[in-house]
Amino acid sequence: MTNETTAATEDAAPRLLKIAEVAEELGLTARAVRYYEELGLLKPAARSEGSYRLFDDDDLERLRFIRGLRDDAGFSLAEISRLLEDEDARERNRERFRTTTDLGERRKILLDALDRVERQATSLRGKTERISAMLDEVEARREHLQRHLADLEAGREPLHPPPTTGVPVLAEPSHAQPAHEEARS
Amino acid sequence: MTNETTAATEDAAPRLLKIAEVAEELGLTARAVRYYEELGLLKPAARSEGSYRLFDDDDLERLRFIRGLRDDAGFSLAEISRLLEDEDARERNRERFRTTTDLGERRKILLDALDRVERQATSLRGKTERISAMLDEVEARREHLQRHLADLEAGREPLHPPPTTGVPVLAEPSHAQPAHEEARS
DNA sequence: GCTAACCTTAACGTAAACGGCAAGGTTCGC
DNA sequence: GCGAACCTTGCCGTTTACGTTAAGGTTAGC
Secondary structure (H helix, E strand, O other): OOOOOOOOOOOOOOOOEOHHHHHHHHOOOHHHHHHHHHOOOOOOEEEOOOOOEEEOHHHHHHHHHHHHHHHOOOOOHHHHHHHHHHHHHHHHHHHHHHOOOOHHHHHHHHHHHHHHHHHHHHHHHHHHHHHHHHHHHHHHHHHHHHHHHHHHHOOOOOOOOOOOOOOOOOOOOOOOOOOOOOOOO | OOOOOOOOOOOOOOOOEOHHHHHHHHOOOHHHHHHHHHOOOOOOEEEOOOOOEEEOHHHHHHHHHHHHHHHOOOOOHHHHHHHHHHHHHHHHHHHHHHOOOOHHHHHHHHHHHHHHHHHHHHHHHHHHHHHHHHHHHHHHHHHHHHHHHHHHHOOOOOOOOOOOOOOOOOOOOOOOOOOOOOOOO
């Protein structure tokens, strides 16, 4: 409670947290955090004298990133791992880019970065499009219902015809690979 | 191969498929389809004389819906189950709505429907927002890289400063419930 | 300098989402 | 009316993403 680690006269305190503090802060469990480290999604950050894991703000950011991808986007940890690797590669590329003046080299770095970015975008776009299509439909439905309800409460006649029937949205064959050959003539 | 089931003189053939055909069509496995039925996501549709599962177009739609939610939106089958139940309830509500003329009853049905729809929307909005925020950032990055590359290939000076550093996007505390008490006693 | 609270690794357990196999019944073309 | 191909219901195996002890070291308050 009465804890002020900010030694005003010393160096800028790095604000290192132990695993339970991190977990509480992010709404995760200590086990999950260790597991992410186990999978290589997270670098140990630092260890105390007695080998306690210590996390800095960057670690927190990274964990927030992981949590967001997991909870909100429904990515698997394997997919998240790829995204994080792409992020890391991006960082490294920026370094390499800065430390070279060779134009061909720079071009290669940029092309690699572009490739990664396009893969990321493709990975995300499929999800977004489907989900927002559903959202649009759901919200249209909500507005319809609200109008209907307003009509009813105003004693008006409900003349709004109910929209389409059946299962909503989703019809495009993003997967529709009717298997392989099959030679259907 | 020389198979035309459309008996032009008989009734409108319901076009029932066996499980392997369904699986192939949708890019799933027979096991997965049985599993979905096991979980109650799907009604048997129909059974042949020898209790073979037979699927109609509505089943196909429903399965496409499930697959889309699973693959594209990253929903768990439990979440999908809820969404489907809401859909089913919606259908039933429409029936109930049509078969009653009681205004209070109708109002209750509409309020229930509105509630479900709002829950669906909330469930979807979190996902969409996070994912499209990421997408925006990724695409901004792509455009930056493309400009950079174009400059380089045109022999121009790359004056574009690299954008932000560190882990991208995601900072809002949609989860950030700093875990209130400890009260586990 | 003791001890309660927290941490470590190691190991096993579990729910979800199927994969795969066994043992047997069903379809269907010939 | 028969065999190959497909289907059925079990039931056990597997991967993912952790939960849960177990058996100890570490920190921090008093």
